[in-house]
Amino acid sequence: MIDVGMTGLSVRHMSLEYRVAGRPPIIALRDVSLEAEAQEFIVVLGASGCGKTSLLNLIAGFLHPTSGEIRVGGKPVTSPGADRGVVFQRNALMPWLNVLHNVELGLKLTGVPRDARREIARRNLALVGLADFACSPIYELSGGMQQRVGLARALTCDPVMMLMDEPLGALDEFTREEMQVLILDLWARSHKLIFMITHSVEEAVFMATQLIVMSPRPGRIVQQFRLDFGRTYLETRDARAVKSSTEFIEMRENVLDIVRATTR
Numbered sequence: 001m002i003d004v005g006m007t008g009l010s011v012r013h014m015s016l017e018y019r020v021a022g023r024p025p026i027i028a029l030r031d032v033s034l035e036a037e038a039q040e041f042i043v044v045l046g047a048s049g050c051g052k053t054s055l056l057n058l059i060a061g062f063l064h065p066t067s068g069e070i071r072v073g074g075k076p077v078t079s080p081g082a083d084r085g086v087v088f089q090r091n092a093l094m095p096w097l098n099v100l101h102n103v104e105l106g107l108k109l110t111g112v113p114r115d116a117r118r119e120i121a122r123r124n125l126a127l128v129g130l131a132d133f134a135c136s137p138i139y140e141l142s143g144g145m146q147q148r149v150g151l152a153r154a155l156t157c158d159p160v161m162m163l164m165d166e167p168l169g170a171l172d173e174f175t176r177e178e179m180q181v182l183i184l185d186l187w188a189r190s191h192k193l194i195f196m197i198t199h200s201v202e203e204a205v206f207m208a209t210q211l212i213v214m215s216p217r218p219g220r221i222v223q224q225f226r227l228d229f230g231r232t233y234l235e236t237r238d239a240r241a242v243k244s245s246t247e248f249i250e251m252r253e254n255v256l257d258i259v260r261a262t263t264r
């Protein structure tokens with residue numbers, strides 16, 4: 001049997017309390033455990049305040065757990081690292097740098113020579129369909145294009161894992177579906193482990209190989225599903241057919257009922 005703790009993501013009995021002076025501690029996460037192999041697509045769904053972003057920030061190394069352990073590729077997470085690329089809902093792109101310079105910034109900071117980092121940045125821009133926009137200023141790009149720049153930037157250090165906090169939350173419905181299939185293609189081509197947060201049940205069911213439903217107060221995992229609608233899309237290239245199939249609709253309604261029940 002593969003020990004996923006050595007290849008993918010392993011979160012074991014993790015809890016997180018926020019301590020605010022003069023107030024009782026907030027238990028954001030209690031006894032959360034999850035295991036995923038390298039190349040899985042994990043999607044986390046749950047009502048507001050159930051600890052999704054806290055969980056992502058712990059895996060990214062931005063926060064430390066109160067108890068429990070996280071391993072990525074077998075290594076304990078103790079701080080942020082180049083093995084984990086992060087994509088935010090609204091990417092913190094540098095408006096005074098052009099697209100190429102934004103994408104290569106992480107490599108520049110780690111001392112990669114100019115020609116090498118330009119080549120990597122251009123390759124990643126091509127992967128997200130922005131090869132012709134390398135010299136464009138950020139403010140000329142649409143929201144969807146800015147998210148593509150964020151994706152290309154997160155890929156530049158060739159991380160083991162991509163962490164995405166509602167990456168498509170600010171996009172209109174059509175751009176959102178375009179980006180869903182772009183991310184599925186990137187995932188299939190790059191063989192990376194993805195951990196994504198969304199508020200959209202349909203998006204979660206469409207993209208996840210492992211769907212995690214969380215519940216608030218305190219944040220914990222209430223249900224996990226193994227799914228393959230994203231893989232079906234990659235074989236058939238027809239997102240609408242996948243999303244309108246009976247199996248998909250049944251699963252979407254089932255997950256929706258579970259999420260609704262967590263808020264009662």
Ligand SMILES: Nc1ncnc2c1ncn2[C@@H]1O[C@H](COP(=O)(O)OP(=O)(O)OP(=O)(O)O)[C@@H](O)[C@H]1O
Pocket residue numbers: 018019020026027028046047048049050051052053054055219
């Ligand atoms: N820095 C902080 N200090 C104190 N409490 C916090 C802090 N960050 C988050 N919390 C609390 O921890 C709980 C989990 O928050 P978190 O942002 O992780 O949830 P979420 O599921 O990502 O929510 P949303 O879907 O609204 O983004 C909430 O009750 C929140 O108020």
